[in-house]
Amino acid sequence: MIRVTARIALDESEITEDFLRASGPGGQNVNKLETAVQLRFAAMASVNLPDAVKARLATLAGRRMTKDGVLVITAQRHRTRERNREDALERLLVLIREAATPPPPPRKATKPTLGSKKRRLESKTRRGETKRMRGAPGRDE
Known part of the structure; x- marks a missing residue:
């Protein structure tokens, strides 16, 4: 179990990782090693997330959430597979923690x-008086 918050923990079997070749510079290494990580988490099917957290997570995830409710995070910042795995998992946990925080109470009008x-009204009057004084002399209304 991966601890997200005090009340939420994710089962490791809910998270799948695929490895693919990273884009960008990196020399010959980038052409032969699959160091980028694509982490998939079936958020809408998860029994460990409350419904309110799922709804906020879908909003926060945006385009990273598929129509099936699977959250996809791709990490390719680092040169090694292990660091990219840690980065993707940390980004997932941050996103879930942000979704787990309750929204602020609505503002009372x-x-x-x-x-x-x-x-x-006094500042409007003063400003109007200033502008009126800029007019042509002798045109008092």
């Missing part, structure tokens, strides 16, 4: 105070 209304 409040009315502006009387003082703030007066300050706003």
Whole structure:
């Protein structure tokens, strides 16, 4: 079991890894070794994630989530397979932790105070007076 939060732990059998050739520079090494990791996690089928976390995870994942509810993370930043595996797993855990945090409470709408209304109107009056003074002389209204 992989511990994500105090309440959420993932079963290692839910995560599958595929190795593929990384793109970009790397010399001859990049052409013959499969160091990039494509990590797949069936998030919507997971019994270890609450429904609310699944919904937020789908929103956070965006294009990384397939139509079947499988989260796909590709890691190819590092030159070695092991570091890419660690990177992909860490990115998955960060994403799930972010989805596990509850959303902030909705903002309650409040009315502006009387003082703030007066300050706003006074500043509008001052600004209008400044602009009126910029007009041609002798044109008082």
